[in-house]
Amino acid sequence: DGGITQSPKYLFRKEGQNVTLSCEQNLNHDAMYWYRQDPGQGLRLIYYSQIVNDFQKGDIAEGYSVSREKKESFPLTVTSAQKNPTAFYLCASNERDLGPEGYTFGSGTRLTVV
Amino acid sequence: EDQVTQSPEALRLQEGESSSLNCSYTVSGLRGLFWYRQDPGKGPEFLFTLYSAGEEKEKERLKATLTKKESFLHITAPKPEDSATYLCAVGRRGSTLGRLYFGRGTQLTVWP
Numbered sequence: 001d002g003g004i005t006q007s008p009k010y011l012f013r014k015e016g017q018n019v020t021l022s023c024e025q026n027l028n029h030d031a032m033y034w035y036r037q038d039p040g041q042g043l044r045l046i047y048y049s050q051i052v053n054d055f056q057k058g059d060i061a062e063g064y065s066v067s068r069e070k071k072e073s074f075p076l077t078v079t080s081a082q083k084n085p086t087a088f089y090l091c092a093s094n095e096r097d098l099g100p101e102g103y104t105f106g107s108g109t110r111l112t113v114v
Numbered sequence: 115e116d117q118v119t120q121s122p123e124a125l126r127l128q129e130g131e132s133s134s135l136n137c138s139y140t141v142s143g144l145r146g147l148f149w150y151r152q153d154p155g156k157g158p159e160f161l162f163t164l165y166s167a168g169e170e171k172e173k174e175r176l177k178a179t180l181t182k183k184e185s186f187l188h189i190t191a192p193k194p195e196d197s198a199t200y201l202c203a204v205g206r207r208g209s210t211l212g213r214l215y216f217g218r219g220t221q222l223t224v225w226p
Contacts, residue, residue, distance in 0.1 A: 031212045042218035098205045102148040105157035
């Protein structure tokens with residue numbers, strides 16, 4: 001079955017550490033997105049990519065970095081510069097233009113600072 | 115500035131008590147309005163897409179409607195398994211193709 005796989009489901013980060021969240025899709029979608037979800041805040045866009053080797057900052061990109069070396073993969077690195085990284089992170093994908101279902105979402109990664 | 119506002123933030127219903135969730139939007143040129151359901155600790159799941167005022171979509175106990183300024187998600191005779199957070203999102207013309215703008219969601223609790 002086609003879909004988006006996020007891993008790990010739970011991740012713990014120590015102060016000063018960089019961590020990388022994985023997002024892989026087998027839907028042949030051109031565009032991929034990373035969102036952060038905090039209670040009461042809704043989904044906030046971190047980074048997005050419409051084609052391989054190209055990506056743009058979203059609304060809250062500071063302290064995060066991404067790469068898009070393959071169409072299927074869009075990993076997100078949470079750097080030590082991100083001061084409040086504890087959140088639920090969602091990866092999504094779609095055709096470069098909006099399809100009938102908007103986004104397909106992954107199951108999310110919960111990141112906790114310890 | 116484009117905005118998507120959902121209300122109420124939280125809603126508690128007794129099983130069988132029908133109600134509606136609201137999503138108001140102020141985007142310049144709507145390309146589609148999307149409803150998703152999200153269970154705790156999981157990614158959102160697609161429910162409906164609406165494209166033009168007057169359009170309606172139904173699925174089991176849920177019915178989504180669209181006007182020029184807002185959308186309603188009507189829940190008829192809800193059951194406890196309908197408890198979830200419901201997210202509304204819009205795509206707009208002239209924006210990054212494919213990007214959606216989300217509301218903060220309505221957390222629905224249905225008790226027996």
